[in-house]
Amino acid sequence: MASVTPPHPTTGPAPAPRTLDRREGPYGEVVLRQRDGSPAGPGAPAARVVYEIIANGCFLMDTSDGRSERLLVDAALAALPAGRARPAVLIGGLGVGFSLARAAEQPRWGRIAVVEREAAVIDWHRTGPLSDVSAAALADPRCEILHTDLVAHLRADAGGDTYDALCLDIDNGPDWTVTEGNDTLYSPTGLAACHDRLTPGGVLAVWSAQPSPAFEEALRNAGFSGVRTEEIPVVRGVPDVVHLARKGA
Structure with missing residues (x-):
């Protein structure tokens, strides 16, 4: 989930975002909005359009930056054993598409699966404005979208698919979930499911x-090793981070 870029201080109040689509689904309301990005300053070219995803009134992410979503995939790939050929990655969820697009740019990945539970988000990528981010990835034969709930997918019966990397970005973090059911992902049983997959x-x-720090400790308690946190500076506030952990060989 990317942080919102604040308006440039010389431009005054930014125009209100425009709602492009609003849908009610099994997990509540999901909204796609459009706003003008922040120009570089006086005399700069017109700002590009930025798209935002809002779920149940909670800001999830936008297309203003994407550094942290890309790092999520980069860090996972870098942490894999160097000799592992064509690793499979599961990305949860699709969001604005930066993580999926990043994975598709990297030839080392083999299978690239992305789990997304919101049909609206999938539609916005396949036939809507978010195709600007994801069109090349969705045309890549390595990539597929799994329309399902991430927690349910990870907890599917034994014998399900396994992956070399899990890149998870469905909340604003382990301590700030979008829906109540998501908190089970960061619980001992949820982390055990991740470990098994x-x-x-x-x-x-x-x-x-x-x-x-509490989530780092939970990862260690779940049997992961090499637990560490990478920071990504943002325009304002505390840095975004990626928590990394490895399953034993």
Whole structure:
């Protein structure tokens, strides 16, 4: 989930975002909005359009930056054993598409699966304005969208698919979930499911809007090793972070 870029101080109040689509689904309301991005300053070219996803009134992410979503994938790939060929990655969820697009740019990945529970978000990528971010990735034969709930997918019956990396970004972090059911992902049973879905030596990467020492401890208690946190500076506030952990070989 990317932080909102504040308006440039010389431009005055930014125009109100425009709602492009609003839908009610099994998990509540999801909204796609459009706003003008912040120009570089006086005399700069017109700002590009920025798209925002809002779920149940909570800002999730926008297309203003994307550094932290890209780092989520970069850090997971870098943490994998160097000799592992064509690793499989599961990205949860689709969001504005930066993580998926980043993975598709990297030839080392083999299978690239992304889990998204909101049909509206998938539609915005396949036939809507978010295709600007994800069109090339969705045309890549390595990539597929799984329309399902991430927690349910990870907890599916034994014998389900395993992955070399799990890159999870469905909340504003372990301490700030979008819906109540998501908190089970960061619980002992949820982390056990993540551990089970990873191949030996596989990597779990979890995006968060702020560091969480309690989550780091939970990862260690769940049997992960090499637990660490990478920070991504943002325009304002505390840095975004990616929590990283590895399953034993």
